[in-house]
Structure formats: C-alpha cells, structure tokens
Amino acid sequence: MTDRTAAIRKRFGELYRREASGVVSAPGRVNLIGEHTDYNDGFVLPIAIDRCTLAAFAPADGRRVNLASVQQEDAPASFDLDVDIEKGSPKWANYPKGVAAGLVAAGVELVPMDILFDSDVPIGGGLSSSASLEVSAALAMLGAAGREIDDYQLALICQKAEHEFAGTPCGIMDQAISIMARPERALLLDCRDGSSRQIPLDNPDLLVLVADTKVKHDLTDGGYAARRDQCYSAAAKLGVKMLRDADADMVSAAGDILTDKELTRARHVVSEIDRTLKAVSAMESGDYATFGELMYASHASLRDDYEVSCEELDEIVQRASQLDGVYGARMTGGGFGGCAIILASADRADDIARAITDSYTARFGHPCVIFATRAATGAVSNV
C-alpha cells in the first residue's frame, strides 16, 4: 500500500467512522501532440502522468451517495438515489454527480455509498484534474455496485458528465487517457471511432518535464467553445463532416468562403492531425529529434493560428528550445494558461528545469512549477 493509499484509508475511517471497502485511482494527463483535434474527429497522443485522484469508498445504509474531498474539506455533498440527479453546488461535486447520472442512464443500478476523494493533480492547471475526478468517481461507483463497463463507453459517460454537469464542451481525450493509459506507453487515439494503439515510450533516457505556469484557465468561459464552433462552421463550408475529412489544400483553396478565424482554426486542425501521425512514426523509430520538431511546430500553430497560447507558455517553449538536451517543447491541453511540456534527455532534466525556472522568474516575477513524469499507468480499480 502506498503512503497516499494508507492516508486516504485513514481519513476515510475518521470521516465516515468505518473502513473503506476499496480504493481506486485515476491519473491526470499531458498530451504529447494532437491538440484541439479530438472534437474534430482527429488523432491525439496523450500519456498519463504520475499524479492521480484517489477515491476511497464503501457501500452505506440508506439511499444516499455521500461525497467528500480532501481538497474541499468544507464542501461535502450528497445525492439521493431515488430522485433524478441534478447539478448544483458545491461545484466540485457536479463531476461525480454527472458521472452517477450517466451510469444510471447506462443501466447501472447504483448503491448507497460513501466516497472520499484525494487528488494530487493540480486543479484547473490543464492536467485534466476534472477527468481524473470523473474517472475515479466512476470506478468507485462501479466497484461498489459490482459492475464493469467497457473502457471507451466509460470515457463517453465521463465526457457527458463534463458537458452536462460542468458545462465544459470538451472532447474525449482526457477521459479516454485516464482510463486507457498504460505504463511506458503513449496512447494514439482515433477520436472518430475510439480505436487506439499503445505506442512504446519506454526509453529510460527520456523524460517529459511538465512546466505549470500557474496561470488559471477556465474552459467554460467561452474561448474553447468558440473555437469548437469555428471548426464546425469551417467544416460545413468545406462540405465535410468534420475537419478530420479535410486537408491542407482544401483549406488553403477555401480562403474566399471561410472567415479569417475559420481559415486559421481549420489550418491548425488539419496540420495538427498530420503532425500527430508523423510524430507517431518518429516515436516508433526512436527519432526524437523529428518528434521534437513536430512539437515546436504544434506550439507555433496553437499560438498563431489557434490562438490558445499565452506569453507564459511561449516563454517556456522559447527558453526550452535554446537548451542542450531538449528535443522539443509545446503547450499541452486546452491552453489559455496551464502547462507546457518539454521532451528532454533524462540526464539533463535538472539543468533544463533550473534554466527554465530562472528565466521564467526573471520575466514574470514568480517561478513556474516544473516536475518530471514518465508515461504512467491508467485508472486502477483496486490500489
């Protein structure tokens, strides 16, 4: 049992006055490449990180599901299994409530239970803290009910919770990787049909550094949804179902019918899908230099065409590009703040982290937080 598992079991005992019957975990993620492609039916290449949400649980008497969180000590929540589950306050509980509603809709008979969550995924930092909360909630509820659900169907249920209970119109990437990740593998996911391939990322000389700007983004505030809409209207004008079905020539030839924003958004998406597939080939042949070049190109496209970067992320990527032992760097996740990732030689990682923190602090007056991760495990139903 890890220290964190022991700690959550202890806390569960203090809070609910009995032992937890199980503890599950679900990780956050970084996306190596394939950004803002998931809701365009494209490809993504995320890994799970070594940070996760734990959920300790036990079936209870009565007809309620009780929710508590170590990070939200003053804001416990509960809902009644005999009444339609609705969103409300506290806000954090909308994620597990949305998952519960989705499981019920999928025919799972939920049981009354107590759950305690504890997460070390930075909240709102662009590392999918919410997906890890949803997936851990789902596994706890399924565990108590003695049920299992197919991985991709479960990801869809968690995504729907995010749409309907949290108001974020996200794609499928974050929930899928939290469930489907394997250690030492990146997940190539086809977001059109849910098919996937595990790509080896097991070279011990490589590390992924995650640099958190601590600039908080809020994907519910409209910037994300606006881009999603621009992609859909561009696809409609191009006469294709989704931008996955378009290519660079089609987009550049459509300059007259697309608005400026539709043109630049579409240009990002079609080029990013292409880069993602090229990046997979590069990774499979151990060509990290090419992989890194594709990361820089992805960042430039997100900055200039998709307009979801910010000066803090640009600074980290720019500084990283000057350092020995760096293969590539880019912003990761939805953007508007959040994190950048740096693909680096493991033996240079400390120097790289120091150099980036120093120049970041000199420019912004406060440090960014950098940690290293390898491709970690996906959700576990019994930790």
Ligand code: GLA
């Ligand atoms: C957020 C969303 C994902 C995906 C990324 C951008 O993380 O939750 O579905 O769209 O942004 O790639």
